[in-house]
Amino acid sequence: MQDRLKRMQAEGIAEIAQAPDTRALDDIRVALLGRKGALTEILRGLGTAPPDQRPAIGKAANAVKKALEEAIDARKTVLETQVARREARETAVDMSLPGRRPMRGHMHLVPQVAEEILGIFLELGFQAATGPDVETEYYNFDSLNTPPDHPARDLHDTFFVKPGVVLRSHTSPVQMRVMEKHAPPVAVVVPGRVYRNDYDASHSPMFYQIEGLLVDKGVSFADLKGTLLLFIHRFFGPDTEMRFRPHFFPFTEPSAEVDISCSVCKGEGCRLCKNTGWLEILGCGMVHPVVFGYAGYDCETYTGYAFGLGIDRIAMLRHAIDNIHHLYENDLRFLEQF
Amino acid sequence: MRVSLNWLKEFLDIETGVDGLAEKMTMLGLEIESVERPGAEINKVVVGQIVSIEPHPKADKLVVCKTDVGQPQPVQIVCGAKNVRVGDRIPTALDGATLPGAVGIGCRKMRGVESCGMMCSAHELGLGEDHSGLMILEPNAPIGQDIVSHLGLDDAILEVEVTPNRGDWACMIGVARELAALFETPIRVPEVHIAEGAQRAARLSSVTIEAPELCPRYIGRLLSGVQVGPSPSWLCQRLLAAGQRPINNIVDVTNFVLLETGHPLHAFDYDKLSENRIVVRCAKQNETLETLDGQVRKLDSSMLVIADAERPVALAGIMGGHDSEVGESTSRVFLESAYFEPVSIRRTARALGMQTEASVRFQRGADPEMALFAINRAAGLVQELAGAEVAAGLLDEYPNPPAPVEVELRYGRSDDVLGTCVAPREQRGILERLGFVTVRSSDAGCVVRVPSWRHDVSREADLIEEVARLHGYDKIGVTLPTVRQIDEILAPEEAKLRALRRFLVGQGLTEVFNWTFDSAEAVRKCGLPEAYLDMVELQNPISEQNAAMRSTLIPGLLATASRNLRHGNLDLAAFEIGPVYGPAKNDQELPDQYTRLAIALSGRKGTHHWGRAPEPYDFYDLKGYAESALGFFGVYVQFDAADFGPFQSGHCGRASWAGQPLGYLGMVGKEVLRAFETEQAIFLLEFDLDPLLAHRPPPPEFQTVPAYPASLRDMAVVVDASVPAGELEATARQVGGALLKRVEIFDVYSGKQIPEGKKSVAMNLFFQADDRTLKDEETLASWDTILKHLQERYGAQLR
């Protein structure tokens, strides 16, 4: 009987090792260990064995059972792993195919750049202020030291709604609106649409500006330079150089135009910068005493600076856009680039 | 303004090279826009004289010339110009010459005849547009002389942008003055020599100023025996360099003096002035004047004229009159040099739509002192160049010379404003170099008299700018200010709009940014109601399509959508946020401005993918975006079926919040699509944002996270197709009791198995209690109640 058990174990293990799949393995398990299986058969014949041998045979039978069960489990693991591998191979992803992307929207470049610039000044402690697009001549010109017959009015090809009412030609009227309502200190940035009756290959009759105004005791021209240098370094990069040039605006004195070193040629001179190495980006200056007069501010106690930048121009410079009209044609093939 | 470096060097010594000078001028505020070097590209071109002309044996249109170029032998040149004449002196390019545009000249055969060089037109030398024929030089041009030096082309022309406050810069003396101040070098003003005749001007004519407030100064001089003829080459060179064409010696002198001094002059034919005298007065109502350009101008009493004893003979400071024009028959000239009030000139020029070289100068403010120098300079030159006799004495009416303007500069204030430290001596020195005269001076500051040409200086800030400019903007340091803020949010909507933009972009929408112009026609094209035609109109629009400010975002967004569709961008999910405008209310000065949101969907949704067929947008995608955008503001919005112009009936709804309509959404109607030249369905909405921007919902209050599981029950009922599914849902919510936490419609179906005219609506009902797991009986009771109400109210049948 012991011999039968041994033979059975050897044959069983060999058979298990050959089992091609889990179903065959299951059949083998039933044939060997099932209720009508070979081992059960042997154990059933235990009664015919001499009583003194029975414990030894029982023990041996259990050992065989255990060995067979282990062999089956081991084989099962092997077979299952094989199956899993095959399945994984068959369902493998094609890494060369594109993913299923969520839909992506694009913010228009003009508000995008405006927001970025606004953010820099908000971080410095300025806050946003706004005003109407359709504006009185008083706010757009007169109160900004540009009386009706001032030659500077020729620089702005102004849209008129009716006598005394215009489309604002710059964001500066908001300066006066804020100062009229609030005593100093004032620290505001003003984003908004502005309008000039100038429509050709390089001009759009509507464009976008950001204005800044700081009024407090002791604000100086050096502060203006420092603020704008910080802005330029953050927006255009820390290696960008800044140049202040004297200029004229009716509502600031002294006034300046600000250039940055040309991003294309790094100052060597190229077509973009007309061989000067510099690109003009904004106008600024110290708030004119006459403007403070209109605002009811004491121009002996308070000084202030103001600056205004054209977002369109800055966006075009930074992204090398060759035509302003791309900005307002709203072709998706343009919008989706940014 | 074009500034010739050669000319400039007559006024002061300049040691800097052109590039350095341009940089320095720019840093003074005299911005250099470009530097032109006219002769730089011209090589081996000399003055030649045609000595013979023979016909070309093989070509009718060509001739064979022999030209003396100052060498032992004349050169043979085949030429096709029409104006070849023996004896003329012509710029002649020799063998090996180069011309502007890198044109090379050599010896070659032209139709079989050797041609060695080229005779040039002005255009070929880069001097203007005239290429009609050869450029004829004056008869005494030295043969063989290099043309670059002969024409003064060895020059640099600086194109200067003159800002409107600095009219005094718009002349050679003005620029020279500024540079002299910078370089701390003296300026050489040309000397004037006049040999006055025996006759006294005062006996020949008179000047009466009847409007001294508009014409503070008027100077006249009388010239006779003028020989009109060509100007000498030095004068021509100056004019050419400034971009002006020489005409004759008289005209050229006035132009030259204008360029030199910035002061406009005018010449009258003395014999055509009634009573030979001048009256400066305002025009009489409806008086007329034929100006030099041949136009008859209707004048009014606000306009200043120069008149003779009877009638106007010139529009003061703008343009002369036709009748008193100096012509070939003129023998005696009345020369005018005046100072007119800028505002009056500006108004008249505007009213008549005239802008002349003279009016621009007077508008910016001429120099009443320069008037005297200018007239003497001109008289001297006319005498020298045209052999005129100058009558003795000036007719100089200057009734009330303005009191000199005095301004105080406090050195400490200047340092404070500039945030720097400039020594008092330097500050005062700068002003003096610029022509300011110190009246009083102390350690703390000085009082200076403003020069007559500086109309832009009237207060301390103006002097501080002068200090900063001449000291150098680049020498002022950089500091960062302390930014103090006030306890009030000035534009609370700004931050919300920025967040909304980001939110919508995050949801897959792309932002468009249209012009805010529109037209009534576009509003009509959209089928919008009459109210939208009430637009803020522009008096001077750029075009009919942009004649007014938009009253709605719809036409602009539809046009953008249509343009994209027509350009092959077939899938579009876009939004625009921006202002629209409505006419001013009764008592308001300014129109109303509202902020709106518009969304447009068209084509297929989502990103395209190989593994999934793209689905077209439908109304519910639009409504989803609407709900999502409104959800951003934390408000509950009611949607109702509605009819609205641009939209297809039955595919349109109105959104309202707290009983207030916010706007409409829907599928754009077929006719509107056709009007916008597209066929593809577009889903569009426009909402008012102002009430939402003003709304400040309380921060969301924490709700206990349920500790016990929810029980889910379904209910599917069949109702008439016309019953809004949303009402079934609302009814369920209303009668479902406290345990019913949520109702969701998960299926709406009509078709097979559902009777004609009916639809099946299936809902998920979520029940939940805070303190226990619900038993079936508990939820069933609520379920029964809901069903009962649906049956009673809508005749619903359980499916």
Ligand SMILES: [Zn+2]
């Ligand atoms: Zn460059």
